[in-house]
Amino acid sequence: MKISYSWLKDYVDHGLSPEALADRLTMAGLEVEAVEATGPAFDGVVVGHVLEVASHPNADRLTLCRVDLGDGVTVQIVCGAPNVAAGQKVPVATPGAVLPHPKHPGKTFKIEQAKIRGAVSMGMICAEDELGLSDDHSGIMVLDEDAPAGQPFAEYLEARGRAARDVVLDVAVTPNRPDAVSHLGVARDVAALVGAPLRRPEVPLPEPGGEAARHVHVTIEAPEGCGRYVAMLVRGVTVRESPAWLRRRLEAVGLRPRNNIVDITNYVMYECGQPLHAFDFDRIAGQRIIVRFTRQEQPFVTLDDKTRHLPAGTLMIADAERDVAIAGVMGGQNSEVGEATTNVLIESAYFDPATIRRTAKALQLATDASYRFERGVDPEGQVWAAARAAHLMAALGGGEVVPGLVDVHPRPVPRRTVRLRLHRLARILGVSIPGETVQRLLTAIGFEPAEETPGVLACRVPSFRPDVEREIDVIEEVGRLYGFDRIPEPTHSALPVFTPREAPAHTLRRRTLALLSSLGYREVYTNSMMRRETAERFFAPALLGFSGVKGLVETLNPISQEMAALRPTLLPGLLQVMAHNRNHGQHVLRFMEFGHVYFRSDDGSYVPGYAEHETFLLALSGPRTGIRWDEPPRPADFFDLKGDVEALLEILRVPDVTMTPDHTPGPLTAYRLTVHSGNVHLGYLARLADALTETYDLKEPVFVAELNWQALVERAAPFLQERYAEISRFPVVERDLAVLVERDRPAGLLLETIRQAGRPLLQQATVFDLYAGPGIPEGKKSVAFALRFGADRTLTDEEVDACMNTILERLTAEHGAELRQ
Numbered sequence: 001m002k003i004s005y006s007w008l009k010d011y012v013d014h015g016l017s018p019e020a021l022a023d024r025l026t027m028a029g030l031e032v033e034a035v036e037a038t039g040p041a042f043d044g045v046v047v048g049h050v051l052e053v054a055s056h057p058n059a060d061r062l063t064l065c066r067v068d069l070g071d072g073v074t075v076q077i078v079c080g081a082p083n084v085a086a087g088q089k090v091p092v093a094t095p096g097a098v099l100p101h102p103k104h105p106g107k108t109f110k111i112e113q114a115k116i117r118g119a120v121s122m123g124m125i126c127a128e129d130e131l132g133l134s135d136d137h138s139g140i141m142v143l144d145e146d147a148p149a150g151q152p153f154a155e156y157l158e159a160r161g162r163a164a165r166d167v168v169l170d171v172a173v174t175p176n177r178p179d180a181v182s183h184l185g186v187a188r189d190v191a192a193l194v195g196a197p198l199r200r201p202e203v204p205l206p207e208p209g210g211e212a213a214r215h216v217h218v219t220i221e222a223p224e225g226c227g228r229y230v231a232m233l234v235r236g237v238t239v240r241e242s243p244a245w246l247r248r249r250l251e252a253v254g255l256r257p258r259n260n261i262v263d264i265t266n267y268v269m270y271e272c273g274q275p276l277h278a279f280d281f282d283r284i285a286g287q288r289i290i291v292r293f294t295r296q297e298q299p300f301v302t303l304d305d306k307t308r309h310l311p312a313g314t315l316m317i318a319d320a321e322r323d324v325a326i327a328g329v330m331g332g333q334n335s336e337v338g339e340a341t342t343n344v345l346i347e348s349a350y351f352d353p354a355t356i357r358r359t360a361k362a363l364q365l366a367t368d369a370s371y372r373f374e375r376g377v378d379p380e381g382q383v384w385a386a387a388r389a390a391h392l393m394a395a396l397g398g399g400e401v402v403p404g405l406v407d408v409h410p411r412p413v414p415r416r417t418v419r420l421r422l423h424r425l426a427r428i429l430g431v432s433i434p435g436e437t438v439q440r441l442l443t444a445i446g447f448e449p450a451e452e453t454p455g456v457l458a459c460r461v462p463s464f465r466p467d468v469e470r471e472i473d474v475i476e477e478v479g480r481l482y483g484f485d486r487i488p489e490p491t492h493s494a495l496p497v498f499t500p501r502e503a504p505a506h507t508l509r510r511r512t513l514a515l516l517s518s519l520g521y522r523e524v525y526t527n528s529m530m531r532r533e534t535a536e537r538f539f540a541p542a543l544l545g546f547s548g549v550k551g552l553v554e555t556l557n558p559i560s561q562e563m564a565a566l567r568p569t570l571l572p573g574l575l576q577v578m579a580h581n582r583n584h585g586q587h588v589l590r591f592m593e594f595g596h597v598y599f600r601s602d603d604g605s606y607v608p609g610y611a612e613h614e615t616f617l618l619a620l621s622g623p624r625t626g627i628r629w630d631e632p633p634r635p636a637d638f639f640d641l642k643g644d645v646e647a648l649l650e651i652l653r654v655p656d657v658t659m660t661p662d663h664t665p666g667p668l669t670a671y672r673l674t675v676h677s678g679n680v681h682l683g684y685l686a687r688l689a690d691a692l693t694e695t696y697d698l699k700e701p702v703f704v705a706e707l708n709w710q711a712l713v714e715r716a717a718p719f720l721q722e723r724y725a726e727i728s729r730f731p732v733v734e735r736d737l738a739v740l741v742e743r744d745r746p747a748g749l750l751l752e753t754i755r756q757a758g759r760p761l762l763q764q765a766t767v768f769d770l771y772a773g774p775g776i777p778e779g780k781k782s783v784a785f786a787l788r789f790g791a792d793r794t795l796t797d798e799e800v801d802a803c804m805n806t807i808l809e810r811l812t813a814e815h816g817a818e819l820r821q
Contacts, residue, residue, distance in 0.1 A: 001170075001171045001173045001180070001186075002168050002254055003168065003183060004167075004252045004253060005018050005021070005169060006252075008183055008187055008190065010183075010201075011191075011200065012187045012190050012198055013196050014193075014194045014196060015194065016190075016194070018169065024190070024193050025169070025190070025193075027483065027484065027485060028189055028193055028480045028481060028483075029174075029177075030172075030173065030177070030180055030186065032169050032171055032172075033170045034169075035169055035170075036167070037168075038168050038251070039132070039166045039248065039252070041154065042097075042152070042153045042154040043097060044093060044096050044111070045093050045094070045131070045152070045153040046092055046094065046149075046151065047089055047090075047091065047150065047152075047153060048069050048077075048089070048092035048149060049067065049089055050065050050066075050084065050085065050086055050087065050088045050125075051066045051067065051068055051074065051086065052066040052086055053086050056078065056117060058117040058119070062078055062119075063084060065079050067123075068149045069092060069094070070148070070149040070150015071150055075094075075122035075123060076119070076120060076121065076122060077092065077121050077122055077123050077124065078117075078119050078121035079125045081127065081139045082139055083139035084125060084139075088140075088143075089142070089143040089144065089145060089149070090126075090141065090143060091131060091141055091156075092124070093123055094123045095112055095113045095123055096110070096111065097110070097111045098110050099126070099130055100131070100132035111123060111124055126140065126141060127139060127141055131153075132248070134244045135241075135243060135244050166248070166252045168253065171186065175375055178273070178372065178467070179273065179462075181273050182269070182271060182273030184198075184271055184272050185272075188445055188446065189445065189481075192441060192444030192481050195444075198444075201271075203384060203387045203388045204387065205383055205384060205387050206232070206383075206387060206404050206405045207405075208405055209404050209405075210402075210403040210404015210405070211402050212231070212232060212403065212406060213405070215287055215402065216231050216233060216281075216287055216288075217286075217289070218288075218289045218291075218406050218408045219288070219289070220290075220291045220408050220410055221290060221291060221293075222315060223410040224355075225293065225315040225352050226291040226349055226352070226410075227350045227410065227413065228349060228350040228407070228409045228411070229291060229347070229406075229407075230347075230349065230382040230383055230405060230406065230408075231289060231406040232386045232389075232390045232401070232405045233343065233346070233390075233401075234343070234390050234393045234394055234399045234400065235342065235402055236398065236399045236400050237341070237342060237343070237344055237394075237398060237399035238398050238399075239259050239260065239338065239339050239397065240259065240260055241259065241260065242259065242260045242263040242396065243260075249267065249270075250263055260396045261337045261341065261344055261393060262337060264278075264393055264396065266368070267392070268388050268392070269368065269369070269372070269385075271388070272381060273372055273378065273381070273464075274348060274372075274378065274384075275369035275372050276347060277331050277347040279325075279335045279337070279347065280338065280341045280343070280344070280345075281343040281345040282341070282343055283334065283335045284319045284324065284345060285320040286319060288320040289318075289319065289347075290317075290320075291316075291317055291318075291327060292316060292318060293313050293314065293315055294311075294312055294313060294316055294323075295312060297310065297311055297312055298310050298323075300326065300332060301333045301334070302333065303330055303332065303336055305333060308365065310326070310363070311362050314359050314362070315328065315352075315356070315359060325347075326359065326363070326365075327359075328355075328359070328369055328373040329367055329369060330369070344393060346390055348383070349382060350377060350382060350413075353374050356373040362557060377464075378463050379412070379463055380413075380463040383407065386405065413463065415460055415463060416468070416469065417459065418458075418461060418468065418469070418471055418474050419456055419457070419458055419459070420438070420449070420459050420471055420475070420478075421471070422438065422455045422456070422457070424475070425475050429475065429482075430487055431486070431487045435451070435457070438478055439457065441477075441481040441482060442457075442459060442474070442477065442478065444481070445462075445481065446462035446465070447459050447460065447474075447477075448460035448462075504716070504717035508712070508713055508716055508717075508720070509594065512592075512616070512652065515647065515648055515651055516618070516644070519590070519644055520588070521590045521618065521644075522591055523591075523592050524574065524577050524592070524593050525593065525595070526577060526593060526595065527563075528566055528567050528595065528596065529562070529565070530562065530566075530567055530573075531561055531565070532564040534565075534572050535552050535567060536552065538571050538572050540568070540569065543569075543684050544569075544681070544683050544684070544707075544708050545681025545682070545708060546599060546613065547603070548601050548602050548603045549599045549600070549601050549611070550600045550601055550602070551599070551600045552566070552568060552599070553565065553566040553598040553600055566597075566598035567597055567598065568597055569597055569615070569617075569706065570597065571617065571668070571704065573595075574591055574617055574619050575692075575693070575696045575702070578619065578698060579696040579697055582621075582697070582698060583697065587622045587626070588622050588625065588626055589621040589622045592618050593616070593617050594614065594615075594709065595615065596614050596615070597612070599611045599613075613708060613709075613710055614710050615683070615707060615709050616706070616709045618644065618645065618648075618704065618705040618706075618707075619703065619704045620702075621636065621698060621701065621702045623636065635700065635701075636703065637703070638685070638687055640703070641703040641705055644705075645675070649677075652712070653719040653720065654677050654682075654712060654716045656676075656677055657675065657677055658675075658676050658748070659674070659685065659748050660674045660676070660749075661673055661746050665689065666689065667691075668689060668692060669686035669687065669688060669689055670686070670687045670689050670690065672686035672687070673748075675705075677712070677715040678715070680715055681711070682708055682711055683706050683707035685705040686703070686705075687701055687702070687703050688701075688702045688703070688704060728790060728792070730790065730791065730794050730795075732763065732789060732790040733788070733790070733800050734786065734788050736768075736785065736787070737785045737787060737808070738769070738782055738784040738785070738819075739782070739783055739811055739818060740776065740777065740782055740818045740819075740820050741780065741781060741815055741816065741817045742781075742815075743780060745781075745815055747767050747770065747783050749815065750811060750815060751767065751785070753810050753811055754785060754810075754811070756810070757806050757807045757809075757810040758787070758789075758803055758806070761790070761799065761800070763789060764787070765785055765786070765787050765788075766785065766786050767785055768784055768785070769783070770783055782820050784820075787804075787807075
C-alpha cells in the first residue's frame with residue numbers, strides 16, 4: 001500500500017519527517033518497506049526578481065526581462081506572458097533545469113540557453129502548468145513579495161505548504177489490518193501515535209430516500225454476498241481531465257489518471273478504503289440495479305475490453321436487462337463512464353470478503369477493489385464514501401448532486417464489545433499503563449472504551465476493525481500504540497527452567513536421517529504439484545494402506561498444467577531426481593525424501609473431504625558402491641534395499657514387523673513386499689516396473705520403499721525410550737535348523753513363524769544358508785537357520801529340545817516344512 005506523505009498531512013499534523021514517520025509506523029505494526037521521493041525536484045529553478053521589462057525589438061508579443069537571480073547574478077530572459085511586470089518575484093528555470101512537460105504527462109523537457117528572435121534568453125520565467133503545479137497557463141506564476149531572490153523554488157513551495165515533490169511510503173499491510181489500506185486509516189494510527197487530532201473531510205451526508213430514491217431502484221437478491229448497497233446520483237457532469245493536484249496524488253500512489261469521474265472514485269478509495277464504482281446512469285436499463293449470483297457459466301466483457309468467462313455463482317451487478325459489473329472486482333464495458341456521460345450513478349457497497357476472493361481467484365483478476373473487499377471494508381462507511389465522491393464530482397465535473405440516496409441494508413454487521421482487564425494488560429505487556437492512557441489510546445483509533453467496573457473497560461470495537469475479536473487483540477492495540485520499545489526488559493523470568501523433551505516424530509526422523517546418511521543416501525525435496533496425467537498414473541493409495549480414498553486432489557485455476565494436481569505419492573518427484581542425476585554422470589543413485597501426499601477422502605483431518613499424510617520414500621539404483629580396488633562394482637538389488645529398511649525399522653524399534661511378498665506385476669511395480677507392524681499397514685518395498693522406469697530414461701532396475709510415516713511414528717513412539725540391561729551371566733545355547741520347503745516359499749515367513757513358536761526362550765533367529773540343487777528334491781529348497789536360546793538361568797538340553805520340536809511342528813503345520821536329514 002503506497003501512502004503519500006503530503007496527502008497524509010491533509011488529515012493529521014504529525015510534524016514528522018518521512019523517515020521518522022516511517023520508523024514510527026513500523027514500530028506500531030505497519031511496516032514501511034521503502035521511502036521514495038516522487039514528483040519534480042525543481043533542480044535549477046530559483047526565485048527571480050524582475051528588475052526591468054522592455055519590448056522585444058523583433059516581436060510584438062515578447063518582452064525582454066532583466067532578472068536578478070540572487071548573489072549579484074543578473075540575466076536576460078525572453079518572456080511571452082502578458083502579465084510579466086517589473087518588481088515581480090517569479091520562478092525562473094535556469095539553463096539545465098528539467099521540467100514536467102505540460103502537454104505530455106509523464107514526460108519532461110530541458111531548459112537551454114537560446115536565441116529567440118535574435119535576443120539571448122538565459123532561462124524561462126515559468127507558469128504554474130509548466131512547473132506541474134496546476135493547469136493554469138494564463139500567465140507566469142507571481143510569487144509572494146517577500147520571497148528572496150535566489151532561493152531554490154522547492155524551498156519556497158515547502159515553506160508555503162505547496163510542495164509539488166512528494167514522498168511515498170510503501171507500507172506492508174498485513175491481512176488483519178483492512179483499516180490500514182487507505183490514507184485515513186494510516187492517518188488514524190499516526191494521530192494516535194503523536195497525540196494529534198484526526199481531520200476527516202467534512203461531507204454533508206444525505207438521508208435515505210429523496211429524489212435519488214425516485215430515480216434509482218436497488219434490489220439485492222443475494223444478501224449473503226452483498227450486505228449493503230448505497231447509490232447516489234450526480235447529474236449534468238462534464239467528463240474531462242482531472243486537475244493537476246488530483247492527477248499528482250493518484251500518480252504518487254501508482255495509479256494512472258483517466259478522467260475526473262473515474263479518478264474521483266479511485267481518489268476516495270485511497271482516501272478512506274471504500275471501493276466505489278461509477279456507472280453511466282443513462283446506460284442503466286430500467287433505472288434498476290440488481291445484485292445477484294450467476295446461475296450458469298457465461299461471458300462478460302469488462303472495462304479492460306477483455307471477455308471473462310464467469311463461473312456459476314459469480315456475484316454480479318445487473319440492470320433490468322443485463323449484467324453491468326462483476327461485483328467488487330471490475331465494472332463492465334457496457335456501462336462505463338465515457339466522454340459523452342452526463343449523469344453518473346455512484347455505487348458504494350459492502351460485499352462478502354470470501355465471495356469476492358473466490359471470484360477474483362476464479363477469474364485470476366486482482367484489482368484494487370477486490371484487494372480491499374477481500375480483506376473486509378468498513379460495513380458502515382458506504383454512505384460517507386458515496387457522499388464524498390458525489391460532492392467531488394459536482395465540484396470538479398460541474399454537476400449537481402441529486403438530493404437523497406438509496407441505502408439497501410439487508411444484513412447489518414453488529415458492533416462488538418470486548419472487555420479489557422487492566423491487570424491482564426499489565427501482565428501480558430509487562431508494564432502497568434494508567435487506565436486514562438489506555439482509554440486515550442483506544443479512543444484515538446476509533447474504539448469507545450468505558451469503565452464497566454473498577455479495572456475493567458468495556459471497549460466498543462469500531463466497525464472498520466473486523467480483526468479485533470478478543471481481549472488479547474485489544475491488548476495488542478494498546479501495546480503497539482504505547483510503544484513496544486517503551487516496555488522495559490524483564491529482569492527475571494517466571495518460567496521454570498527445564499530441558500524440553502524432543503517430540504517422538506522428531507527423534508525418529510533424526511535417527512532415520514542419521515542411519516541412512518551413513519549408508520550413502522541423500523535427502524532430497526521435490527515439488528508437491530504435478531501434471532494431472534502423472535498423478536493419475538501413480539495413483540495407488542492401496543500400496544500405503546490408505547482406505548476411503550475417493551480420488552486425486554486437483555488445484556483450482558492452476559498456474560500451468562505442470563501444477564494441476566497434488567501428488568498422491570512421492571515416486572514421480574524422486575524418479576525425476578534420479579533421472580537428472582543419472583543424466584549428469586552419477587551412477588550410484590541412493591535417495592530419500594520425507595513429504596506429504598494428498599487424496600480426496602472422507603477421513604480428512606484438516607479440511608473435510610481431503611486427506612493429507614506424511615510419507616517416507618527410499619530409492620536406490622545402479623552399483624551398490626562406487627569403484628573400489630578390492631572388488632568389482634556390484635549392481636544394487638532388492639535385498640540391498642530390504643536390508644536397509646530392516647536396519648531402519650530395527651533402529652526405530654518398530655514392533656512386530658512382517659514383510660509379505662506379492663509377485664503380482666502391476667503398472668508401477670514388478671514385484672513387492674508389503675510391510676506391516678502387527679496389523680498396521682506401513683507401506684511396501686518394490687522393484688519398479690521396467691516400463692515405468694524407462695519413461696524416465698533409467699536403464700537399470702530401480703528399487704524403492706515407501707512408508708506411511710505417520711503410522712510408523714504411532715507404532716514406534718511407545719518404544720523410543722532407551723532401556724539398558726546388564727549382560728546375562730548365564731550361557732546361551734546355539735542350535736542350527738535346516739528344513740526343506742517349496743522353492744517359492746519366502747524365508748521371511750519361516751523366520752516369523754520360528755520367532756513366534758520359539759518364545760520366550762528364543763533370543764535370535766537368522767538365515768545363514770539357502771540351497772537348491774543336487775540332493776534336494778525338485779521344486780524344493782533348503783533353508784538353514786541359526787538359533788540362539790537363553791534365559792535368566794542355565795537352560796537344560798531338555799528345555800531347548802522341547803523348544804526346537806515346537807518350532808519344527810509349527811513350520812511343518814504352517815509351511816509344509818520337512819526336517820532336512
